[in-house]
Amino acid sequence: MPQCGGGLDRRIAAAFAHAARxxxxxxxxxxxSDTPQLDPAALAAPLSAAQRPGADAWFGPAEDGGFWALGLARPDARLAGRLLHGVPMSTAATGRHVLDRLAAEGLAVRELPTLLDVDGPDDAAxxxxxAPGxxxxxxxxxxxxxxxxxx
Structure with a gap:
């Protein structure tokens, strides 16, 4: 699906709204898309049907303080907007802002593994x-x- 206009906060929220539709x-x-080392097997257990009950959201922290994944058990356009609109992206505090908003919504969050995302040449190496293969x-x-x- 084409991305909407606006900052990353608005584009991510719009993607959840689209998923909900x-x-x-x-x-x-x-x-x-900047975590090419992600192996689908790493998501199999935490997102399995057996592990989903009681989870409202999933959060994959990045080493740099951001996040590489965000999931919602029941995505909704208004919820996505409250969670993401206005969150400063690409900062060392981005992940903390999102986690704080998830908590403020009273959502039960399951954490995914911490991964390194690729923001520059050193990260790429x-x-x-x-994941050499x-x-x-x-x-x-x-x-x-x-x-x-x-x-």
Whole structure:
């Protein structure tokens, strides 16, 4: 689906609103595209049907203080707006802001594993080392081996 305009806070909230329209009774999990080392098996247990009862939300913290995943058991446009609109994104406190808002809504939050997201070259090298068999790591190796300036 195309992203809406506005900052990342508004785009994430809009994605939850869209998910709610598509499948009103289904949970929704949004995962950042900057965690290429994420293995679906890491999500299997915490998001399994057996683990879902009692969970209203899922939060995947990033090492830098942000988050790599946010899930809602019952996504709703108004709830997503209250959780995300106005949250300063890409700061060391972004994750704390979202967690505070989840708590203020009285939601039971299940935490997912902490992951490193890729914000720069050092992060890219670390992620590639964590997941050497991924397409991401292969592409990073290709770029490192290419002659000339970095691409």
């Amino acid at each position: 598509l499948a009103p009774r289904a949970p929704a999990l949004l995962v950042g 670390r992620v590639a080392a964590l 991924t397409r991401f790591a292969a592409r990073l190796r290709e770029l490192a081996a290419a002659p000339g300036p970095a691409r």
